[in-house]
Amino acid sequence: MTSRRANEDQVVYTICDSHCGGSCVIRVHVRENKIVRLETDDAEEPQLRACARGRAYRQRVYAPDRLLYPLKRSGARGSGEFTRVSWDEALDTIAGEMKRVRDTYGPASILFFCSMADAHSLHHERTINRLLCQFGGYTAPWGSISTEGAIFATGVTYGTLRVSESMLEDFLNSRLIIMWGWNPAVTIQGTNTSWYLARAREGGTKIISVDPRYTDSTALFADQWIPIRPGTDAAVLIAMANVIIREDLQDQYFLDTYTVGFDKFRDYVLGLEDGVEKTPDWAQAISGIPAATITNLAREYATMKPAALMPGAAAGRSAYGEQYHRAASTLAAMTGNIGIHGGGCAAVVGGGPGAMWAEASLIKALRGTARIKSPPNPVEDGVPPRRVTLSHRSSSVSSSARVNVSLFADAILKGKSGGYPADYKFLWLSNNNYLNQLADVNKTVKAFQKLEFLLVTEQFMTATAKYADIVLPVCTYMERNDFYISLSSSFYGLVNKVIEPLGESRSQLQICTALASKLGIKDYNDKSDEEWVRSVVTTLSKERGLPDYDSLKKNGIHRQKHDEPIVAFRKEIEDPKHNPFPTPSGKIEIYSQSMAEWNDPLLPPIPKYIESWESLNDPLAEKYPLQLITTHFRRRAHSQFDNLPWLREQQSQMIMINSIDAESRGIKHGDLVRVFNDRGEMMISADVTERIMPGVVDIPQGAWYHPDEKGVDRGGCANVLTKNVTSPAGAFTSNTSLVQVEKVKS
Amino acid sequence: MQLGFYFDQTRCTGCFTCVVACKDWHDVPAGPSSWIRVFPLERGKYPDLFVAFLRTSCYHCLKPACVSACPASAITKRKQDGIVIVDREQCLGKDSCRSCLESCPYDAPQFGDGENASMEKCDFCEERLAEGQTPICVEACPMRALDVGPMEELIAKYGTARETIGFVYSEDCIPSMIFKPKGEDSKRLARQENTR
Numbered sequence: 033m034t035s036r037r038a039n040e041d042q043v044v045y046t047i048c049d050s051h052c053g054g055s056c057v058i059r060v061h062v063r064e065n066k067i068v069r070l071e072t073d074d075a076e077e078p079q080l081r082a083c084a085r086g087r088a089y090r091q092r093v094y095a096p097d098r099l100l101y102p103l104k105r106s107g108a109r110g111s112g113e114f115t116r117v118s119w120d121e122a123l124d125t126i127a128g129e130m131k132r133v134r135d136t137y138g139p140a141s142i143l144f145f146c147s148m149a150d151a152h153s154l155h156h157e158r159t160i161n162r163l164l165c166q167f168g169g170y171t172a173p174w175g176s177i178s179t180e181g182a183i184f185a186t187g188v189t190y191g192t193l194r195v196s197e198s199m200l201e202d203f204l205n206s207r208l209i210i211m212w213g214w215n216p217a218v219t220i221q222g223t224n225t226s227w228y229l230a231r232a233r234e235g236g237t238k239i240i241s242v243d244p245r246y247t248d249s250t251a252l253f254a255d256q257w258i259p260i261r262p263g264t265d266a267a268v269l270i271a272m273a274n275v276i277i278r279e280d281l282q283d284q285y286f287l288d289t290y291t292v293g294f295d296k297f298r299d300y301v302l303g304l305e306d307g308v309e310k311t312p313d314w315a316q317a318i319s320g321i322p323a324a325t326i327t328n329l330a331r332e333y334a335t336m337k338p339a340a341l342m343p344g345a346a347a348g349r350s351a352y353g354e355q356y357h358r359a360a361s362t363l364a365a366m367t368g369n370i371g372i373h374g375g376g377c378a379a380v381v382g383g384g385p386g387a388m389w390a391e392a393s394l395i396k397a398l399r400g401t402a403r404i405k406s407p408p409n410p411v412e413d414g415v416p417p418r419r420v421t422l423s424h425r426s427s428s429v430s431s432s433a434r435v436n437v438s439l440f441a442d443a444i445l446k447g448k449s450g451g452y453p454a455d456y457k458f459l460w461l462s463n464n465n466y467l468n469q470l471a472d473v474n475k476t477v478k479a480f481q482k483l484e485f486l487l488v489t490e491q492f493m494t495a496t497a498k499y500a501d502i503v504l505p506v507c508t509y510m511e512r513n514d515f516y517i518s519l520s521s522s523f524y525g526l527v528n529k530v531i532e533p534l535g536e537s538r539s540q541l542q543i544c545t546a547l548a549s550k551l552g553i554k555d556y557n558d559k560s561d562e563e564w565v566r567s568v569v570t571t572l573s574k575e576r577g578l579p580d581y582d583s584l585k586k587n588g589i590h591r592q593k594h595d596e597p598i599v600a601f602r603k604e605i606e607d608p609k610h611n612p613f614p615t616p617s618g619k620i621e622i623y624s625q626s627m628a629e630w631n632d633p634l635l636p637p638i639p640k641y642i643e644s645w646e647s648l649n650d651p652l653a654e655k656y657p658l659q660l661i662t663t664h665f666r667r668r669a670h671s672q673f674d675n676l677p678w679l680r681e682q683q684s685q686m687i688m689i690n691s692i693d694a695e696s697r698g699i700k701h702g703d704l705v706r707v708f709n710d711r712g713e714m715m716i717s718a719d720v721t722e723r724i725m726p727g728v729v730d731i732p733q734g735a736w737y738h739p740d741e742k743g744v745d746r747g748g749c750a751n752v753l754t755k756n757v758t759s760p761a762g763a764f765t766s767n768t769s770l771v772q773v774e775k776v777k778s
Numbered sequence: 779m780q781l782g783f784y785f786d787q788t789r790c791t792g793c794f795t796c797v798v799a800c801k802d803w804h805d806v807p808a809g810p811s812s813w814i815r816v817f818p819l820e821r822g823k824y825p826d827l828f829v830a831f832l833r834t835s836c837y838h839c840l841k842p843a844c845v846s847a848c849p850a851s852a853i854t855k856r857k858q859d860g861i862v863i864v865d866r867e868q869c870l871g872k873d874s875c876r877s878c879l880e881s882c883p884y885d886a887p888q889f890g891d892g893e894n895a896s897m898e899k900c901d902f903c904e905e906r907l908a909e910g911q912t913p914i915c916v917e918a919c920p921m922r923a924l925d926v927g928p929m930e931e932l933i934a935k936y937g938t939a940r941e942t943i944g945f946v947y948s949e950d951c952i953p954s955m956i957f958k959p960k961g962e963d964s965k966r967l968a969r970q971e972n973t974r
């Protein structure tokens with residue numbers, strides 16, 4: 033075989049942050065402007081080792097389906113027919129349409145959405161935001177598709193969005209870890225999370241998994257699996273509170289010292305408010321978990337201190353998901369597990385401890401310096417905040433001029449007549465595949481058809497890009513310079529350009545700089561990305577004594593050392609007098625007066641169980657008796673990486689169905705099945721398994737939508753079946769759908 | 779001296795990072811040839827389940843059946859470290875001969891999908907080894923579930939388990955492999971699972 037000597041290669045350090053949940057060191061071997069192979073971190077432990085997706089990145093850079101030239105639509109929208117055009121022609125067309133739409137309908141009719149895919153600091157949403165604000169404004173999104181329920185609940189309960197879990201190393205101090213709908217073996221949730229969980233288990237920590245699926249994390253880390261019906265998580269957590277109260281196991285000193293409103297929650301739990309006591313029997317009927325199991329779980333959580341309750345964001349991506357997150361934090365407070373080593377505040381899991389090392393102000397400075405600044409968005413100028421929003425959110429995020437990202441198709445279809453602030457005519461989607469990734473694909477297709485112009489900036493001809501009027505080719509992170517601050521581990525560093533961009537692909541900064549000049553904006557940007565990064569690092573080096581540009585370039589990243597793991601809310605607990613929680617009351621708000629003032633029974637001031645739409649009690653369940661969940665998949669990061677052969681051959685896109693449900697439908701493993709509801713239909717192979725509870729099916733999200741001539745999806749895109757609504761506080765509800773599955777007769 | 783692998787089955791999450799890192803490092807395209815494979819091993823009925831993963835590759839056996847099976851003497855066992863190496867120039871190719879594959883209890887010999895593709899398999903990253911580095915799979919494993927070294931050192935460090943769930947020790951070949959098996963009844967299970 034041909035020898036490719038590693039020592040002849042130039043090795044470039046960079047950081048893979050592919051929206052998978054981690055951020056890892058990659059050392060890229062380059063020869064003659066060609067990537068030949070990859071290695072990962074070679075520093076002392078704890079190393080930041082990349083996963084299979086990061087290791088497959090060479091195939092992504094050189095994928096035969098990479099977009100390398102600007103394209104202009106030549107067939108009907110969605111036909112996938114395009115003609116290659118010059119950058120000049122593409123940018124002239126875009127600039128002309130932007131001006132026309134702005135001048136005809138006003139700047140609010142321009143919508144722009146960007147995802148976190150292949151985004152670091154510079155080549156990011158902020159870059160396009162600056163351009164659009166200078167241009168006269170646009171309608172921006174609000175809401176996190178991943179974690180809006182958790183963000184809302186954390187904001188209400190703890191008064192901050194910047195809180196997250198303690199550092200991963202702190203798992204080694206836990207006696208008990210409860211993985212609630214949490215599968216970090218697949219979702220990563222901070223590089224090395226799984227490694228620390230394995231070591232915690234080896235050190236004697238008990239780990240329990242509460243999940244509709246027997247996940248890989250369950251298989252690897254858990255001593256016990258408790259299957260739970262989707263959408264019933266809050267009921268079980270509230271019943272656990274009932275056991276803790278009835279058996280007097282709560283940490284009353286903690287509740288008295290640090291919280292407000294426990295008495296009101298207790299009244300609800302004991303049935304004094306509505307006449308229904310929230311007992312384990314009550315929760316058994318809802319969740320399918322035996323009452324005795326709920327009782328034991330409650331006792332263990334209350335007595336095995338320190339214990340970390342890890343509420344995964346999946347259960348929050350369902351109807352009334354914010355109640356689940358509110359209930360989890362309330363339990364953490366009741367058991368006194370907040371602010372201590374080995375405990376956990378049960379807040380935004382996966383926000384990462386980076387948000388906590390932010391408290392030391394370093395990361396704040398890093399992020400503030402690294403991002404491109406924008407003038408205020410004229411569309412949001414003087415516009416009041418939304419009725420339901422949190423006081424500590426910035427006025428721009430809370431602006432009622434914004435559209436919830438999860439509802440963008442609805443906003444385009446209905447506009448002002450549907451209560452939205454504007455009629456939307458021009459849509460710019462950058463590095464996202466929102467047709468695929470947001471609820472109700474068929475509705476989004478209709479929304480796309482209604483637009484006057486759709487601009488997509490992308491690396492690949494995604495399901496979304498097929499509907500674009502112009503597609504601009506964006507280079508990968510290996511073809512540009514950037515700066516990166518990890519949210520999940522304490523480090524920052526350079527995303528070094530490894531090779532020149534392929535074909536005519538360009539970075540976001542280059543695209544915006546060129547478009548700014550077509551739009552007649554003079555002061556958009558006069559620096560290359562390398563100059564930007566150099567100036568950021570030089571400023572930080574001078575002001576903070578951090579490594580200078582050349583040493584950072586050589587070593588790749590700077591790791592911030594800590595003497596012991598940072599613990600979320602430690603100072604608020606150890607010295608409450610000087611460190612009140614940033615809530616209106618200064619305490620952990622089990623009861624929120626702000627929420628009470630909204631007077632909305634679906635957003636109650638204490639956490640409550642509210643039965644979801646499309647639950648098994650919905651009359652619709654007669655037609656569509658199976659609950660669909662749409663989980664993360666190992667070989668993808670959402671819809672990214674779905675097209676890479678090295679990854680595709682490892683896992684097949686299938687629907688997970690329990691053998692009991694399969695048998696009653698005459699379905700055998702590998703059979704082609706039809707999955708459908710009133711919103712859509714797909715054909716997919718069945719994975720008949722014991723690893724999912726009966727009554728629940730799972731289609732991993734992110735597979736690319738691929739309709740056949742009848743409009744039936746053959747690609748396995750879960751969102752042809754999901755509903756395009758949000759939870760009352762704005763959460764994406766991708767895990768609340770009823771479907772039916774039947775065998776396709778051959 | 780005989781080099782061998784260590785695999786901690788209690789750590790493997792089945793993430794196939796080792797598989798992809800190996801394919802990238804050795805430039806093996808997607809397709810039938812995969813020097814490392816990772817298999818899920820599942821048993822039980824809902825809700826009482828057991829799931830583990832097995833990472834498998836060439837085990838650089840002390841008495842490799844493939845070496846004696848090869849009619850072209852294309853496979854050799856290195857004296858200095860016991861690594862089993864294939865000379866792909868000498869291999870007769872998959873269309874004329876698959877003796878090595880037929881002789882191997884672990885499906886270690888791999889063939890690409892090209893016409894009469896010659897045999898390829900784990901070479902213990904001999905090139906990295908020569909430069910004092912660990913094989914790419916060991917470097918890659920996010921769970922630190924893999925290690926390599928002289929067999930006596932591995933045994934001193936990790937014990938003597940030569941079998942695990944999904945893997946049966948071949949007394950004829952003597953694979954250079956030490957495990958940390960998952961589950962207390964792993965030996966019994968190993969035999970049960972060997973049907974796959």
